[in-house]
Amino acid sequence: GAGVSQSPSNKVTEKGKDVELRCDPISGHTALYWYRQSLGQGLEFLIYFQGNSAPDKSGLPSDRFSAERTGGSVSTLTIQRTQQEDSAVYLCASSSPGQGYYGYTFGSGTRLTVV
Amino acid sequence: QQQVKQSPQSLIVQKGGISIINCAYENTAFDYFPWYQQFPGKGPALLIAIRPDVSEKKEGRFTISFNKSAKQFSLHIMDSQPGDSATYFCAASYSSASKIIFGSGTRLSIRP
Numbered sequence: 001g002a003g004v005s006q007s008p009s010n011k012v013t014e015k016g017k018d019v020e021l022r023c024d025p026i027s028g029h030t031a032l033y034w035y036r037q038s039l040g041q042g043l044e045f046l047i048y049f050q051g052n053s054a055p056d057k058s059g060l061p062s063d064r065f066s067a068e069r070t071g072g073s074v075s076t077l078t079i080q081r082t083q084q085e086d087s088a089v090y091l092c093a094s095s096s097p098g099q100g101y102y103g104y105t106f107g108s109g110t111r112l113t114v115v
Numbered sequence: 116q117q118q119v120k121q122s123p124q125s126l127i128v129q130k131g132g133i134s135i136i137n138c139a140y141e142n143t144a145f146d147y148f149p150w151y152q153q154f155p156g157k158g159p160a161l162l163i164a165i166r167p168d169v170s171e172k173k174e175g176r177f178t179i180s181f182n183k184s185a186k187q188f189s190l191h192i193m194d195s196q197p198g199d200s201a202t203y204f205c206a207a208s209y210s211s212a213s214k215i216i217f218g219s220g221t222r223l224s225i226r227p
Contacts, residue, residue, distance in 0.1 A: 004158070031213055042121075042219035043159070043204060050213060091158050095213065102208075103149055104215065106158025 002026075004107035006092050012113045013082055021077040021110045025094030032075050033095075033104060034067060038088040046090075049075060051097075082114045118142075119207050121218030129226050134192040136221045138205035141186065145207040149215065150179065150190050153202045162203070163190075195225045 005024040013019050025032050034046040045059040049069045060066070064082075069075040079086055089111050093104035120139045128134045140148075147166060151159035165172045165179040165188065172179045178191040192199055205218040 033214075035217075043217040045214060045216070048214055056214065093158070102147065103161040103164065106160065108156065108158050 004092055004094055004105055006090075006107035006110050008110060009108065010111045010113075012115060015084060015114055016081055018078065018080045019082055019112065021079075021090050021092075021112070023075045023077070023092030023094075023107060025073065025075070025092070026096075026105055027073075028096065029094035029105070030072065030097045031095045031099075032069060033093045034075070034077050035091045035093065036088045037091055037109070043091065046077070079112075082112075084114050087112055087114045119205060119216050119218040121205050121221060123221060124219070125222040125224070127224045127226060128195045130195060130197060132195050132225075134190075134195045134199065134223055134225070136190045136203050136205065136223070137187065138189065138218050139185075139187045140207050142207070142209075143186070144209050145216075146210055147208045148179070148181065148188050149206050149208070150177075151204040151206060151217070153204065153220075159202075159204055192223075195223075197225045197227050199223065200225045 007022045030051045032049045035043045037043050047067045048056040064080045067077045089109040091106050091109045093106040095104050122137050149164035150162045152162040153159040163174050163177050165181050167183050176193045181188045202220045202222050204220050206215045208215040
């Protein structure tokens with residue numbers, strides 16, 4: 001596609017429920033990133049996928065968070081047993097091979113509200 | 116320490132004025148310093164970037180000034196316009212890794 005696509009754009013869930021957030025990166029971009037943006041905060045790195053390499057999960061805040069990337073394309077971020085502090089905008093980005101340090105293309109994000 | 120510190124948190128500038136956002140870093144391994152612009156409801160978008168071997172880079176009304184010895188860099192927006200109202204993030208990365216470290220962001224408002 002022309003850009004990074006994320007769905008849903010908004011998600012309201014009850015505390016304790018599981019949620020799945022989806023990201024479709026730009027075709028041909030081998031690197032995919034998930035960031036979290038809390039109200040008034042910066043961009044917090046969560047996880048990074050590069051081709052078939054093991055993902056860099058160093059930013060995942062707890063074991064309730066997981067992500068996978070199927071077929072080197074679509075990625076799903078799963079949050080289990082959601083808590084109110086998980087409320088944030090979850091941003092996905094992708095980059096072309098070897099250009100990740102140079103610049104990402106971000107999607108518009110999924111705004112998650114846990115009530 | 117892989118931290119990038121950004122200030123101010125928010126900034127109000129009159130139309131036509133100069134907007135200045137400052138950032139500082141600790142890790143001297145960083146070799147690339149991009150700035151991102153984010154409008155409400157959108158993801159951040161790459162605006163302008165600089166490497167540490169350059170002291171200044173200008174693209175239109177946007178200029179990055181870089182002080183390697185002080186480990187500081189700043190974004191200047193000349194002749195600021197209401198359409199520049201957005202959140203700006205400074206960032207740092209190094210070519211041996213593909214992860215970008217972002218500052219905390221500056222919410223810029225340009226008053227007409």
